[in-house]
Amino acid sequence: MTENAEQAYSIEVQIDEPYREALSEAWLRGLVEAVLRAEGCLRGQLTLVITGDEEIRSLNRDFLGNDAPTDVLSFPATEGTAEPFIVPEEEAANYLGDVIISYPTAALQAAEQGHAIEEELALLVVHGCLHLLGYDHADEESEQRMWARQEAILAAWRAS
Secondary structure, X not given: OEEOOOOEEEEEEEEOHHHHHHOOHHHHHHHHHHHHHHOOOOEEEEEEEEEOHHHHHHHHHHHHOOOOOOOEEEEEOOOOOOOOOOOOHHHHHHEEEEEEEEHHHXXXXXXXXXXXXXHHHHHHHHHHHHXXXXXXXXXXXXXXXXXXXXXXXXXXXXXX
16 A cells, blocks of 8 residues: 555555466556546555456456456446445545456457557556546547546556
């Protein structure tokens, strides 16, 4: 957790075994913190999971009704659920949700786009975190807004 007088983040990074050697938890955590700072989020708790296609396919099917793997899923804590988790009030105020990324799908997309897997993962992390912060791309206007923020955050990240 990174803390100072103004910011407090708790970012849990879970990387499934086959991908642990290829990734740095510190790099992923730093990227999430960069998104939160860029969006003016002073406090936040979230979980970032790097997993495989079968795991993300199962989540996509069970929660969104899409029986196929995907690159990234976001589960914002602010969206209503039939049975909400019971979380202490203080924690609930800061809990943003979960971002799940499929490493194999990210690797495939990186190869198709002709860039490094790290670049694809950075895009997916930023994209997933923006969903937790209320961004969406359900219509053209909201998509343009989200894509602009995504690109601005990635540009600042690359420059740092």
